Amino acid sequence: MLALAPPLSPAATRRRSTALPAEHPAAEPHGPARSLVEWLLAAPRDEADRLARQGASRSWLNVRMDEAAALPCDLPETPGDLATWMQAGHDRVGGLYADYLGQRRAGAPRRFFANRAHALYFLRGVTPTKLADGSWLAGVLPHWRNPLVDHLVRTYVEELGDGDPAKNHVLLYRRLLAANGLDEAPDLPDNHYIQAAIQLSLAEHTADLLPEVTGFNLGYEQLPLHLLITAYELNELGIDPYYFTLHVTVDNSDSGHARRAVEAVQAGLPQDAAAREAFWQRVRTGYRLNDLGASTLSVIEGFDARREVCRILERKSIAGRNAHSDYCRLGGKTVNQWLAEPDGMAGFLATLEKAGWIQRNAPPSQSRFWNLLQGPRAEMFGVFDGYELQVIHDWIRGDASADGADHLATQAASAAQVPVKKPRAFRHRLRIAGTPASAADDGTAGGPPPRPDADTAALEAQLALQDDPAARIDTLVGAMGPHQHWRPAGLLATRRFVELALH
Numbered sequence: 001m002l003a004l005a006p007p008l009s010p011a012a013t014r015r016r017s018t019a020l021p022a023e024h025p026a027a028e029p030h031g032p033a034r035s036l037v038e039w040l041l042a043a044p045r046d047e048a049d050r051l052a053r054q055g056a057s058r059s060w061l062n063v064r065m066d067e068a069a070a071l072p073c074d075l076p077e078t079p080g081d082l083a084t085w086m087q088a089g090h091d092r093v094g095g096l097y098a099d100y101l102g103q104r105r106a107g108a109p110r111r112f113f114a115n116r117a118h119a120l121y122f123l124r125g126v127t128p129t130k131l132a133d134g135s136w137l138a139g140v141l142p143h144w145r146n147p148l149v150d151h152l153v154r155t156y157v158e159e160l161g162d163g164d165p166a167k168n169h170v171l172l173y174r175r176l177l178a179a180n181g182l183d184e185a186p187d188l189p190d191n192h193y194i195q196a197a198i199q200l201s202l203a204e205h206t207a208d209l210l211p212e213v214t215g216f217n218l219g220y221e222q223l224p225l226h227l228l229i230t231a232y233e234l235n236e237l238g239i240d241p242y243y244f245t246l247h248v249t250v251d252n253s254d255s256g257h258a259r260r261a262v263e264a265v266q267a268g269l270p271q272d273a274a275a276r277e278a279f280w281q282r283v284r285t286g287y288r289l290n291d292l293g294a295s296t297l298s299v300i301e302g303f304d305a306r307r308e309v310c311r312i313l314e315r316k317s318i319a320g321r322n323a324h325s326d327y328c329r330l331g332g333k334t335v336n337q338w339l340a341e342p343d344g345m346a347g348f349l350a351t352l353e354k355a356g357w358i359q360r361n362a363p364p365s366q367s368r369f370w371n372l373l374q375g376p377r378a379e380m381f382g383v384f385d386g387y388e389l390q391v392i393h394d395w396i397r398g399d400a401s402a403d404g405a406d407h408l409a410t411q412a413a414s415a416a417q418v419p420v421k422k423p424r425a426f427r428h429r430l431r432i433a434g435t436p437a438s439a440a441d442d443g444t445a446g447g448p449p450p451r452p453d454a455d456t457a458a459l460e461a462q463l464a465l466q467d468d469p470a471a472r473i474d475t476l477v478g479a480m481g482p483h484q485h486w487r488p489a490g491l492l493a494t495r496r497f498v499e500l501a502l503h
Helices: 010-015 032-040 047-069 079-105 116-125 135-143 147-159 169-179 190-204 210-220 225-236 242-250 257-268 273-291 296-301 305-320 335-339 342-354 368-373 386-403 407-416 426-433 437-442 454-464 469-478 488-501
Strands: none
Touching (some): 032 047, 032 190, 047 190, 047 273, 079 225, 079 257, 116 169, 116 225, 116 305, 116 386, 135 147, 135 210, 147 210, 147 257, 147 488, 169 242, 190 210, 190 273, 210 257, 257 273, 305 335, 305 342, 305 386, 335 342, 454 469, 469 488
16 A cells, blocks of 8 residues: 655655765766666665655655746645646647647747758757656556556556557657667756656655655646647658657547656545645645756757767767878868867867868768768768768758758768758658558558567466466566566566456
């Protein structure tokens, strides 16, 4: 049974350290949020490791809850008004989206993404949160027999796609990253990891933070305007929007997660008036945890093409500073000398422009620098990945990059000496190809079934030895955590859990 622990006082939470244990391997290389995320997404090594991560995550989360409690809250004063509040929010978002569509039909430019590079920058920037999608509810799963958390359990299982690889949210996002040449573990500022760290930490402490978990879920599952616009503009740029459109449908206010989130609050409210009010205030704190860290809009607004090109060159300078000959000098320095000073990439970029190696606001094929990266006999072919090439490509093209063209498309157009064509919307391409959306989204349609892996074989062997249905379900629950629910064994466990526990 889930307990309802009294909230810690602000003074008590501030006294707790937010640092990870120094002996933990993830404690040093990155900021505290990223280190915590990496720790919580790994399977516990042993009982000592499990206890250590619980202590570190609770200490870190206590401080975040203090921060959240000080933020404004737009929830109604009483939980009895939640359904009205939810519907009003849904109607407001629907009206704003209708206005957006009207503006686009009238010729307005995209609101979020200036070009394809900007869209990929966004997908990359929200990766930490998306790879923890649904994790805030993982802690309710062991309590699946408790009817008070039934809505939360069912929401979590649906976040896992009921074990269907074409619907598991984390797996979908991993496939989206792979399809666009994006890194699953990008080097991002620590505030990009705060939401993921909050979600994973809530999962570790659901037993005594159920009101906060319920409140966070309430906020996360409401339909935001940015989700609708993101899906529309990604599709327009030829990028698969399915991960985002799936959230639009499952979070609906009639029968979806938004409605269930409201019902989960109502189900959890105690009968005693004082306890009821205490629960509601903690729900409000959990709700406000959604406002911490980098958000969808802050990531989108943080894109600056020139700055991102400089960041890319800084990263490449580590491997390239001794790889060039002294034959070429720019601004009185060799390329190796430029690359030996990563902080000087803005100056290096300006020098490349001044020397004519980069022709801004022109087709990239007219830039000597670009032709070193792509094209026949490109001397630096393979040095930059697809995302990095798109950023450099769109920065060179300038305003013309608003057509959303892929860097490969413009390279082919240049070689054929034909005009660059605006990319077809992603869904339109599927219709022309006659490919069902489900097949494109799954990525496995028509192919052989995946070969069994060691984790799946071990899970099946363990289940075969268990005659007690309750023991089987406990085993399945253990395989459905954030660190592996998207893997074959986790998907299998989810399907079996649905069959045994939810039917």
